[in-house]
Amino acid sequence: MLGVNDFIGYYDWTFEFIRRNFGEDDLRKYWEQAIAKEAIKELYDTIAEDEVLAMVRHWAYSAIGEECDAHICFSGDYFRYDMHSCPSLGFILNANRKFYHDYCSHCVGWIRPMMERAGWHFRHQHNHKGQCWFEYRRKGDTEWSKPGELSGQKDVRLRSDWNEDECDTSQSED
Template structure:
């Protein structure tokens, strides 16, 4: 049986299985069709109906269930997540699992298109070491991402001494697509 306990392991393995058969387009299609539009339909329903209130409701449940180390900040205009210990990337790092070249892209791979359909865009960075941040605003809101510490205060993951790592830092600006990023 495929289990939920090590789900992130066989999930990540599956990305590479798809990439080997259909290239990156098939991986992107999987994230949107299977995850955003099938597995996570409850997230899409909540966020489409309730906007930022739906985001608070969805991520409060799912991040608690996955035992993540995180902090959420919500205003009327923006929803922010500071992820200090990503449970899935952490699982992969601890167990030495790395079949696909960039596991972290899967979040933008399903969340990005799902939020686009709900009328939101994403500012996001991930450091490939289990730390990332997200700011989600209405597509009509042209506000730039916050400066470090200005929106979420001390829990802003960018203030951590270990935020900058030797691994690449991927940056998304007003994005909904996992390939709409710059890497530094």
Template sequence: MIGCQDFCGHYDWTFAYLQREYGEEALRDYWEQAIARDSQAHARALIAAKGFQGMAEYWGHTLAEEEAGYVATAGANYYRVDMHRCPSLGFLLERGQQQFADYCEHCIGWIGPLMADYGFAIDHAHNHRGQCWWEFRRASEAGAPSAPGEVAGPKDVRLRQDWESGPIDRYLRSRRE
């Protein structure tokens, strides 16, 4: 069995390899088929059965196990995650091992199709430095994302002084901006 640190590097290398050898479409297909529909079947089952509560169970367990620096906020109509320190990307950046140009993109690459299958829309942004935020709402109820601090209060990652110190990729209602 490979360790967590080896896994992060292997995952990142695999993304770079697939994109380089087979193109962007093949990489996105890998994220959807191999991750969203296969390796994350347990997340799929929880979200299909329990909606927002399933999201809280899945990410609560997964992010705690990964020792991620995150805050989750839930309401009747949403589930939100503010990631202050992604352990996977952080590991790669700290060691200068990043091979794929946008490691963060794999999250939306598998979470997006999964959420769409169950009628959820995503507002999301990541800054390529191990920080991101996610807001999940039912697609039929999705409007604009919350303003910084509106939902997560002072723990909103967008309030960090270093949040906008580089390029930020944004998704509104599951579509890249």
């Protein structure tokens, strides 16, 4: 009965179900245990060894499958993802039915524990309007790129509607 065409809507509802019944800590546990370790198991299990190759496999597949307007660039030492139109947040905003207070935070929720375990740093910003960026670098390398340095004009930070003051910023512990 439950399908994937409206998954994003009840995924967001699920965050609120867990938060209101068990609290924010349990919600973070859900993102780590259920999403990172189980739903995205292939990436979780291979990222430490395959590094950027595993990231490319996962995010290229999901960007196409989820029909994201996104740009990916990478080398052996970094991976950068610029999201110009997030279809997941778009689903929620279009439906005008928001259950959890910050849907976007689920990405950091599963990415943070996975990257920290694999020995990679991450930095991320989202503006709550469907634009965000992630950058992953090896531990010890925390020279985050300047706008346009890696992804050129595809860097979301160069958009005329990007406003740092509206963004939430997250990064892994040094």
